[in-house]
Amino acid sequence: MxxxxxxxGLGRFGGSICRALSEEGMEVMAMDVIEEKVNEFSSIASxxxxxxSTDESVLKSIGIRNFDHVIVAIGDNIQASILTTLILKELGVKHITVKAQNDYHEKVLNKIGADQIVHPERDMGKRIAHSIMSNNVLDYLELSDEHSIVEIVASQRLDGHTLISLDIRAKFGxxxxxxxxxxxxxVSPQATEVIRKGDILIVIGADVDIDRFEKTMIGE
Incomplete structure (x- = not known):
């Protein structure tokens, strides 16, 4: 599933997250207090x-607790960001990622239980989208528009296999x-190196090839 x-929050940061997730075929609900921003994403998000989002009854009415992951990308209103995060925690949302404006904001978010805190100045929306889309992708570094380095957790499908038996380079590029x-x-593992479930694989290649490898060999 x-x-x-x-x-x-559908500003520059929230918008980039929303677009990236939607482009990957994920089910995404986009929310903002400004109608014009919501209209902009009506044809992008599900x-x-x-x-x-600071009104608990509003969040309850849209069934926010049923979402697997909620990203709080509210702009400059730190108070609204904190209050929204607090309400989400109280409603039992499974995983909450929050955009922090500064170190003080991050400290407060940590205290109230945000699961993941990001700083847009250091983390691009696309990178975060990749890391939250899959439990197997731990980190994502964009080298160019088409190539990346990704940390992927080896699944049961790879357990006990060697690099030479999988022939990953030839099959996936x-x-x-x-x-x-x-x-x-x-570093630079031998072709006879045996992969174990839970190993973290540092993979480099074209985004389309990495995505194909993850879906074919990693997805549980």
Whole structure:
């Protein structure tokens, strides 16, 4: 089943998250207090809602607790961001990612239980979208418009196989440049290296090839 996401706040940051998730075929609900912004995303997101996220009754009415992941991307209104996060926690939302304006904001968000805190100045919307879309993708670094380095957790499908038996480079056009196994890091692994479930694979290649590899060999 596809994960369902809700993006609250459709500024530059929230908008980029919403677009990236939607482009990947995810179910996304877009929400903002400004009707013009909501209208802009009505044809992009699965659902677009005008509403005040600091009003608990509004969040309840749209069934916010049923979403797998809620991204609070409210702009300059730190108070609204904090209050929204607090309400989401009290309603039992499974996973909450919040945009922080500064270090003080981040400290407050940590205290009230935000699961993930991001700073748009350091983290592009596309990178965050990739990391929250899949439990297997731990990190994502964009090298160019079409190429990236990704940390992917090895699934049961890869357990016990060697690089040479999987023939990943020939089949997918990507390279596994390193493994992380516990505290150990294996750089430039040999073709006979055996992959274990839970290993963190450092993969480099074209985005389309990495995506194909993840969906074919990683998806559980």
């Amino acid at each position: 596809k994960k369902e996401f809700a993006v609250i 659902h677009a809602v005008v509403g005040d 990507i390279n596994i440049v390193a493994f992380k196994r516990g505290k150990d890091i294996i």
